[in-house]
Amino acid sequence: GAVVSQHPSWVICKSGTSVKIECRSLDFQATTMFWYRQFPKQSLMLMATSNEGSKATYEQGVEKDKFLINHASLTLSTLTVTSAHPEDSSFYICSARGGGRRVEQFFGPGTRLTVL
């Protein structure tokens, strides 16, 4: 089946620093990748949609200058949390979708970010 990896699995950083999270599709080409955020005991909230080679589309209320998304290739998307603050602490999950008739999104294992 389709496999999506994320790196790192967890990260602890100081307030004010930037953190980069990678999302890779390992065995398929992902024309579209999605970034979600999940706070403890809550549902997943879509942050942005990225298509390879174009700018990401952000959901309402998500600061594009704070959450930088780059989808440079068909197998890699990155999310950079700039100037992280404690309220950015969350579980970040990416998903990837292949093109054409493939209907499913395949989810990565998630990255737990803690900002001190």
Add this chain to the structure above:
Amino acid sequence: ELKVEQNPLFLSMQEGKNYTIYCNYSTTSDRLYWYRQDPGKSLESLFVLLSNGAVKQEGRLMASLDTKARLSTLHITAAVHDLSATYFCAPRGGFGNEKLTFGTGTRLTIIP
């Protein structure tokens, strides 16, 4: 804006019992997904329902979709402890719109 509600939010049930989780959504959607999430983990895909009347079964879980009623159900038969998890439904935004809107989630605990 698509809104998705699941009921119940929390469910505790004994092993061997049957129960149904309901997923209601507010606007037209032609496709709906069910996922399972274990604590501290990401999502595991359970079912994708592609059309009105679709029914899929895998082991003790069965999912159905009624697009006219904007309702999907996840039925658990003869529950066992390893089904304890949080279950999410997620309809997509519409034809050509691959964005998923996740329901509130149902935290299921199976008691031996």
